[in-house]
Amino acid sequence: MARAASHYSFDHEHLLSIEDLSPLDISHILDLADSYAEATRAGRRPDPVLAGRTVVNLFFENSTRTMSSFEIAARRLGADVVSMPVANSSVKKGETLID
Structure with missing residues (x-):
């Protein structure tokens, strides 16, 4: 797969969809x-591009493997x-995610 241009600017602060x-x-x-997969196969850790950030994963369906893989990647x-997991949150009681 071709490398992404180094000058490309991903301007999304939040990825919801x-x-x-x-x-x-x-x-x-x-x-x-x-490139991250290649680094992992070569025994290198990718650059900590998310250092100092918090990633919040919301899962509307139970999936241990998916949740674990997202956590490990981040x-x-x-x-x-x-x-x-939304099933264990107040969303189940009708609260919106914004609340």
């Missing part, structure tokens, strides 16, 4: 994922991680 992404955004994300990139 793939529908918010352009084809160029998606291509850039896949190129980055490929931690490998240096993030603090909070994962919330």
Whole structure:
């Protein structure tokens, strides 16, 4: 897979839906994922590009493997991680996520 252009600027602060992404955004994300996978296969850790950031994962369906893989990926990139299965949250009682 081709490398994403180094001058590309991903200007989304929050990623809530793939529908918010352009084809160029998606291509850039896949190129980055490929470079991170290559680094892992070579025994290197990717740059901690999420250091000092907090990633909040919301899961509307129970999936231990998916939740774990998202947590591991974010931690490998240096993030603090909070994962919330919605089934165990106040959303189940009718509160909105904004609350």
